[in-house]
Amino acid sequence: MPADRITIGRFSSLTYLSQKALRLYDSRGILVPGGKDRFTGYRYYTVGQIEEALKIRMLCTLGFGLADIATILSALSAGDDETVRRLIDQRHQETTREIGRLEKIRSLLVERREFAELFAMNVSEPVIKEVPALRVISGRRTGTYESVCSEVSEALFAILFSPANQKNGVTITGPCMSLCYDEEYRETDADIEMAVPIHGPVTSDDPSFTVRTLPAARVISVVYRGPYEHDGFSVAFERAFRFAADQGLETDGPDRQIYLTNPDETPAEDLLTEIQIPVKG
Incomplete structure (x- = not known):
């Protein structure tokens, strides 16, 4: 057989890519066999595709998904260095976040505390309280929790501290908060509203941000101390909903997460978040 007609089995051994992976890359159009026998129709890889296969294997090792590969x-191939740099930077950021997540896991495992105690000590006892109506400026978006909370809150503060609104005497009257409208966990398309309590006449050229009044509510309140992470929040929510069940209370409306401390000025382990669960009655 000519050296430039490489069977899938031989190509697999040369590139250390399984035949299953090669068939997947073929079906996705990422690495399609470059030669074809005109009599049998059998397709072969070519010598020139070995380098391409090695690039794919390296990109897989770096954690890129098939679409990004x-x-x-x-x-x-097109000499588009900007796109390559953008995707590499994006993967670097994802890797940095993952390293941080794994470091937190490692530190918890090193402490060898009982699992049930990992977060329980950082959640206050639930209480019922009346929350007054609150005038806010808010923006509602869908996306990951992290991206919506970060991007929308940044945009809200940019509006409030604009020269026009500072001239109007606009002031912030309370901590930033989020309201979650989903009835289930949604990883990439969560429906979240970010809101900042305000006083004064607010102007904005962006119609997606509105001034409105959050209604007064009776809520179950718990305060969680610790990083902005789903695990910690889940323990706080569990304690609040267990309290609601024990008291025979029915929840009513989106929960609120009120960020009591500034993450730019406070260590992650000391961040305070109040979780409010509106209830009927």
Whole structure:
């Protein structure tokens, strides 16, 4: 057989990519066999595709998904360095976040505390309280929790501290908060409203941000101390909903997370978040 007609089995051994992976790359158009026998129709890989396969294997090792791998290979072929750099920077940020997550897991495991105690000590006892109506400026978006909370809150503060609104005497009257409208956990398309309590006439050129009044509510309140992480919040929510069940209370409306401390000035382990669960009655 000519050296430039490489069977899938041989190509697999040369590139250390399984035949299953090669068939997947073929079906996705990422690495399609470059040769074809005109009599049998059998397709073969070519010598020139070995380098392409090695690029794919390296990108897989770096944690890129198939869609990004296809984009990077296309960009490399077209000399589009900007796209390649953008995707590499994006993957670097994802890796940094993952390292941080794993470091937190490692530190918890090193402490060897009982699992049930990992977060319980950082959640206050639930109480019922009356929350007055609150005038806020808010923006509602869908996306990941992290992206919506970060991007929308940043935009809200930019509006409030604009020269026009500072001239109008606009002031912030309370901590930033989020309201979650989903009835289930949604990883990438969560429906979240970010809101900042305000006083004064607010102007904004962006119609997606509105001034409105959050209604007064009777709520179950718990305060969680610790990083902005789902695990810690889950323990706080569990304690609040267990309290509601024990008291025979029925929840009513979106929960509120009120960020009592500034994450730019407070260590992650000391951040305070009040969780409010509106209830009927």
